[in-house]
Amino acid sequence: MAKLPPYASPAQRAWHYGYRTITGLIFFFLIAPILVIIPLSFNAQDFFTFTPAMLQLDPEGYSLKHYRDFFGNSDWQLALRNSLKIAPVATLISVSLGTLAAIGLSQSHVPGRRLIMAVMISPMIVPLIISATGMYFFYSNPYIPTPFGKLEIPITLTGTYTGVVLSHAALGIPFVIITVTATLVGFDRSLTRAAAMMGADPVTTFFRVQMPLILPGVISGALFAFITSFDEVVVVLFVGSAQQKTLPWQMFIGLREQISPTILAVATLLVAISVLLLITVELLRRRSERLRGLTPG
């Protein structure tokens, strides 16, 4: 596959280049839609296509007006603030609870491990629309189901900041569990024993020995949880109200009702964020694999 051997027949030669062309087109299909919105977001007109001025690379055809609109519009600014208020808190909850649970799950004797694991990753498995439906019903009037009937909790979580954060934390947990347990698989248990033998108490052992080693897994879990909350729109549409609208919510409403080119500016900014996250996760993954000796170098 890698290189065409010199003895290749014309048919093999044709297939080799034909195949490269096909995969090239598929890569183009994957990446072009994301890249094409970047120049379009600098459009000086309110169009969604390349204007003649843009095609002639005329500086007149480009402007930052959609970015100015994003930073000047109170709706978008509220959405941005909400996104930045919701995602970090939800991430913090999922990471702290998730890391503890992943450490618990990685112990050698856990009764009912399969069931616990199934429950914990269920938020990732259940389609979002179903989670959103259930949360919408339940958060509007929460209760604790008992065999004797409902034990009502006299609060309403729909339309509140707390409700959105709790639901996003639940959605982020599977990602933390999966990445952290994967890191713990390669964790050498004799290290904690050595620490204990030298007189460290469990808390010290955890923070000084275990935590630094599993940190890459915890951070990539946190990034997954963060992006889950930051990109999430279905649940926030149902559980939240206009007061909690996030960037994806505002984009969704914008796309559904009156589509404005400001969306392209926001999309470009979000692509930049994804690129940063992607690079971080890749670096972390490589570092953790190197630490665990899975890949040399």
Next chain:
Amino acid sequence: MSDANLTDGPITTADGTSLKKSLRLALRRQKIRALLLIAPLFLFILLTFIAPIFDMLVRSVENQSVPETIPRTIDALEAWEAGAGAPPDEQVFEAFYTDFALAVGYKTHTKLGARLNYESSGLSSLFRSTGRKVGKFDTDAYADAFVEADPAFEDPAAWATWMAGAATRQALPLTADTYDAWATMLMDTKGKLAAETEIPDFVTTALYRDLANGSRPADMPDVNVSGWEPVSLAGQFAGANKGWADPQVWAIIKTYGSSYTPGYFLNAADLQLTPEGISQRPENQRIYVRLFIRTIVLSVVITGTCILLGYPVAYLLANLPLRSANVLMILVLLPFWTSLLVRTSAWKVLLQNQGVINDVLVWIGIVADDNRLELINNATGTIIAMTHILLPFMILPLFSVMKTISPSYVRAAKSMGANDWTAFWRIYFPNSVPGIGAGSILVFILSIGYYITPELVGGTKGVFISNRIAYHISSSLNWGLAAALGTLLLVLVMALYWVYDRIVGIDNVKLGG
């Protein structure tokens, strides 16, 4: 330590307990510690996620609003035969009068109408219009007659005293029941005391019915009602709205009178519960089976295109040298990490009638300017956008399976005389089938529950069952039906995950390659 010590009795630890016991103790301590670490998250998930799902499952069969709003009517309807083709007798209407008047007080009659309207349209307006008239029924004739017989019947305080007496309550069961329900309603809705409020007609009607049945309470003014002209409540209701004379209406109330109903599920399967049993809905109301089929067909098509596009890419990535494969992998991972809304908006922009794709096609000359392709707001739009969004989920599992196929297999086949195609088709492809299976199930499961993308690019022809669920929650407010549709979708997804677990194992879910 001598040998004799070891063989003599059970092995012991330093402090003298038996080794077996202290090992078991240590093991238990370890288990408890593990569970304590897991417990906070487990409780969190139970409360924030599992309980909501459970709530949805319950709601899909729950029907409390009917029996809770009109309990007396449901009891009275027990004896009525829906098949007889006649409206129920006066007794049912008397019970319904009490229930309905109370429901109007609580303002729940419109909710009940809305609930029953899901089963037969028109009932909502029937309940609403009757709600405005029920206070003006001719039953005030009873009240007038009672007051004529004894002015004490006009005094709420006197009523309160009578209704407190155990003997009276026993003699006038209907009146006591109605009076209590009314007093509770007053307290709950207006915070007023029954002893200070004018007695409404439906309470005096209940008293009339008790007395007409022959009760004679001791401590109440004795009134002989036998000569009074009875007011037909069936006639009053029919006068308020002709619908109440229709046995069909009562049949629906009776059919949906129990606390739990399969009605929502039947509705989700385009069936309906009629007094005669389960039957198909009329042709023009059958939408859900078609929508489920469309969801499945479109998901299959999307999965198919993902295999077609994903297989060559995964093959290339798996067979290139590591360095160039890593670079190309970024082209797969970048869309994977990019916000779903960004990708959907990109497609919305590209596929528009005046969008980039149509512009390019017109410019090349493939498509005439006045005959631009309809690429959005239909099934085509959904398929294109969702294939793009789900393609990484196909490529990544395919890639990880293909990585494990040793190149020596294909080399061996070729050395034994197979040509390129035979070596691929007979050797490489069968080895990569588990990857296709894993990727396909993953893509199919994700696609079947998608909401955002079909909603934005699907128009009316390209929407999925999820969009209908959202519609029922936010627009039609038929939550029971939304819950039933959600439950069906959940069962479908769970069944597929079970298959996925069998083939791949849930534990093997990997993220980002």
